[in-house]
Amino acid sequence: MTAASVTANAPATPESAARVGPIEGLRQTATLAWRTLVQIKHNPWELGDFSFQPIMFVLLFTYVFGGAISGSTGAYLTFALPGIIVMNMLFVTMYVGMGLNTDLTKGVFDRLRTLPLARWAPLAGRITADLVKQAWSIVLLLGVGAILGFRIGTSVVELLAAVGLILVFALAFSWVSVLVGVLAADPEKVQIFGMTALFPITFVSNVFVPIETMPGWLQAFVNVNPVTLLADASRGLMVGGPVAGPVIGSLLWATAIAAVFGPVSVWAFKRRV
């Protein structure tokens, strides 16, 4: 450790900037997104988490329940796949909170905060990386679905609109994940929250089972569940059926979630760091 060249012979630039410009901030965001994605290389189980797990869901539901619920596995896949994509999206958003929590508990966040970064870059980097993961799982699920017999009943434009809508909702729901990530004591707690809160919300929806089969009191909840609305909107845009109502409902939910959880998360975040 002879430190001859660990020099600091160049003192800081004389005219240092008072803040980060937006272009520089975006570059930092891209670097931080790279950092989140490149670690999948060393941690392949994480790839499995948002790849094999949803595929397993598709296979299980299609072949175990499909016949009983829809009469045939093909018909069931057409009914369930858009909703499974929505459900998977919600689970994948939990990576934002888990990653954020890891950074906070392992001190990486402190290191980032001693660097001259745009204040929003670390969070934006995480969320950008999350959107890449989201897009990857959606493509993967559509691909697996196509192999198993899922057929698009609409056009490419409508399919892309469905993907866009799901990503917009993911963006809004990321704020919930951010809040959990900031409040949780360790990353495992974020995961536990994901399991215990998201399973009931996604199952008490019409993702897997048509709403008519449920008791009336449950239908009341299922009808306003954002997961139902988003699943309906996705079905409409991918397979066919009513679109306007569920899309507007989904967007209203996304706006409401972002409006509530955005400021609360930022507030909690500032308190913690």
Next chain:
Amino acid sequence: MDHAIRAEGLVKRYGETTALDGVDLAVRTGTVLGLLGPNGAGKTTAVRVLATLLQPDAGHATVGGYDVVRDAHRVRQLIGLTGQYASVDEALTGTENLLLIGRLLGMSRRAAKARARELLARFQLEDAASRAAKTYSGGMRRRLDLAASLVGRPALLYLDEPTTGLDPRSRLELWGLVRSLVADGVTVLLTTQYLEEADQLADEIAVIDEGRVIATGAPDELKAKIGARCLAVRPADDADVPAVISVVGELAGVAPEVEGRLVTAPVTDSALLPAVVRRLDDAGVVITELALRNSSLNEVFLSLTGHPAGETEQADDTEGVLV
């Protein structure tokens, strides 16, 4: 000479705990300040305020002339921080960790790669460069963390207890590194619980205890301030110990401490050394060791705080009983 760091009246409270209770610090450019204090003294809190990670409840501080609260972004362009606990991304390799910092600092991909390679070589992490940091040993993580704080060639470096938990060899290596950084003009603020470390590295020491700076000065000044030099006499024969005790005690004016055959006493007047020699000679005592040395920083700390370094909790308990 200008000051790279100036802090005045820093206060930071955590609920009932006052972590900083009016801390004043001044670090001249290009020097090492050793912030010396036991566990819980407020060292980390002070460093975090100066590194823009924490906002003080009162007081203010400037780093490189910039206010750490109002001009935090400018301060961040000057500093590097190696925290008390390594803050590396465990999921990334050593190279990727350094690449990340370089890119975030605006370096080109090539420059960031070159800098990463250079630092990995410097810190003997080449062999582990493409392994995930979670497979690193504690010492390796520390080195990677230190390397990460040097990527941007900071003009100011904060080292929060950089050698706590390191083996003696790594400690000496780190001392060498700090010295070479200072030789290159870097200003260093180093916190430590080791008195020897502050004595070895620091141009100036600030002793901190319970959120307050209780003494500052160059290591020698600090020792002079206490007025204490220490007379040590060791007779060849056990039987002579009582005679030595009586001679030393009489001349020093205080009861000496005895450890085996070594008799020590704090003295203020170095002129009494010849007198000691003469009196012991008259008494026919054969001496194997005779020394007049500066007090160790441990003794300094004891006389400043009334309790030895690292024993605050014990002292707190006593206080609790008394109150």
